[in-house]
Amino acid sequence: MRCEQVRQKLDAFAANELAAGVREEVKNHLAACDACRQALARQRELAALLRGMPAPRVPEDFAARLMSAARERLSTRGQPATAPASPWRWWTSVPVPMRLAGAAVLAISLSLGALMGRDVARGAAAAPSASAQADPTAVYNLGFLADAPSGSLAEAYLTLASAPAEEGR
Amino acid sequence: MTTPHERRPTPSDAELMLATAAGNMGAFEQLVFRYQAAAWNAAYRFLGDAAEAEDIAQQAFLNILQAAERYEPSASFRTYLYRVVTRLCIDRSRKKQPVYTDDLSARATPGSSPADAAERGERDDAVRAALARLPDRQRMAVVLRYYEGLSGPEIAAAMGASVKAIERLLARARSGLEQDLADFLGK
Numbered sequence: 001m002r003c004e005q006v007r008q009k010l011d012a013f014a015a016n017e018l019a020a021g022v023r024e025e026v027k028n029h030l031a032a033c034d035a036c037r038q039a040l041a042r043q044r045e046l047a048a049l050l051r052g053m054p055a056p057r058v059p060e061d062f063a064a065r066l067m068s069a070a071r072e073r074l075s076t077r078g079q080p081a082t083a084p085a086s087p088w089r090w091w092t093s094v095p096v097p098m099r100l101a102g103a104a105v106l107a108i109s110l111s112l113g114a115l116m117g118r119d120v121a122r123g124a125a126a127a128p129s130a131s132a133q134a135d136p137t138a139v140y141n142l143g144f145l146a147d148a149p150s151g152s153l154a155e156a157y158l159t160l161a162s163a164p165a166e167e168g169r
Numbered sequence: 170m171t172t173p174h175e176r177r178p179t180p181s182d183a184e185l186m187l188a189t190a191a192g193n194m195g196a197f198e199q200l201v202f203r204y205q206a207a208a209w210n211a212a213y214r215f216l217g218d219a220a221e222a223e224d225i226a227q228q229a230f231l232n233i234l235q236a237a238e239r240y241e242p243s244a245s246f247r248t249y250l251y252r253v254v255t256r257l258c259i260d261r262s263r264k265k266q267p268v269y270t271d272d273l274s275a276r277a278t279p280g281s282s283p284a285d286a287a288e289r290g291e292r293d294d295a296v297r298a299a300l301a302r303l304p305d306r307q308r309m310a311v312v313l314r315y316y317e318g319l320s321g322p323e324i325a326a327a328m329g330a331s332v333k334a335i336e337r338l339l340a341r342a343r344s345g346l347e348q349d350l351a352d353f354l355g356k
Contacts, residue, residue, distance in 0.1 A: 008336040011314060011343075012321050042347055045354050050315040050346075053296055058209045059223065063201050066227050070197065070234055 001025045006036050010043045178203065182246035190237035197234055204247065205230075207317065208254050214312040215258045217297060225261060229253040244326075251313060251327035259305045292353050299349035307342035310335055 006029045012018050013026050030037050091099065180188075180196075182203070188196035208229050213222035232253055233240075240249065300308055306328065313319040313327060325332045347354060 008333075008340045011339045012336065015320065017320050017322075042354065043343060046343060046346055046350070047315055049292075049350060049353055050296060050311070053293055053316075056210055056213045056219070056222075058206050059219070062209060062223060062226070063198075063205050065223075066201055066205070066230055067194075067198055069227060070231060071194065073231060073234070074194070 001029050003029075003033060003036055006030070006033070007039050010040050014040070014043055014047065183242035186237060186240045186246060187242065189234065190240065197230075197237075200233075200246070201230055204250050207247065208250055211251060211254050211312055211317055212258055214300075214316045215309055216261065217301060221261065225254060225257045228257055232257075245323075248319075248323050248326045251317070251319065251323075252329070255309050255313075255327050258309060262305045295350060295353060299346050302349060303342055303345055307338055307345070310338045311342045311346070314339060 006026055009018060009022070009026055013023065016023075018026065030040060180199075182200065185196040185200050189200065205226065208226040209222050212225035212229075213219060216222055216225065229250065233250065240246075300311065303311065309328060310324055313324045319327065321332045321335055325335045328335065330338070
């Protein structure tokens with residue numbers, strides 16, 4: 001057994017929890033390894049330091065407060081065995097016939113929704129939108145710019161306003 | 170008064186849990202009296218704050234009450250309780266780092282000198298600070314091993330890990346604590 005393995009087992013060794021064979025291996029290693037013997041001494045010292053900390057005191061009325069909270073919870077939720085703790089617990093607490101009926105209603109609703117959505121999508125695909133068809137020059141009354149000289153600011157504006165309609169086609 | 174470890178209590182924890190699942194609140198109350206200190210102390214040692222400890226311990230028992238029907242008598246109630254407390258503590262710690270705000274224990278030991286009391290106070294503060302610096306799982310493993318007295322397999326069951334993983338966790342925790350508490354070791 002290597003030093004690292006022995007160090008990991010020092011807590012269990014000190015608490016006499018190791019199986020006989022493993023304990024014997026650790027003992028043999030400790031007999032031959034000064035560094036691991038020192039590690040065991042430090043483990044014991046640290047354990048004593050930690051356990052020397054004063055024990056906290058549970059507040060005297062803790063149990064009474066807890067029982068009051070428990071009774072309050074039961075009174076608002078019913079018996080402990082049947083109180084649903086989560087959506088999944090609620091679902092599993094519903095009788096099987098009701099679960100099947102609920103699942104069927106959900107499936108039918110989703111199917112209808114999908115069919116209706118498909119019809120709407122088909123209609124939209126068949127008829128391009130008015131905005132895509134519209135000529136911005138006509139929509140925004142920009143006809144008066146049609147005669148603008150080449151290279152003028154008015155011509156550039158007209159080109160820019162027409163661009164989305166061109167791309168949409 | 171006897172503790173659960175001195176001799177097997179009657180009725181057993183498993184019997185009380187079965188009665189709790191059937192709606193017997195008196196049975197649940199007996200479990201609370203048996204294990205309130207275990208849940209509260211573990212949470213307090215881990216979180217370092219009495220109000221937080223109370224909140225966690227109460228939540229642990231309420232969760233157990235709510236899930237009483239799913240309890241399997243083959244599992245030790247004590248380990249089951251520590252598993253619930255451990256999960257709640259680590260979740261709480263992820264949201265909020267522990268702040269060791271108060272010390273409910275009596276520092277002044279009758280008959281001790283002011284100098285002794287001051288030295289003990291300094292040492293206790295150093296231990297609390299060193300524990301607070303440990304990563305969550307290392308700190309919980311230390312609490313369960315050194316304060317709650319759980320064995321390696323019990324800690325493994327409470328923390329949902331293998332015994333070997335707990336050995337490694339404790340070895341790393343010891344290494345960190347030895348460094349932080351070097352001034353108080355080897356005296």
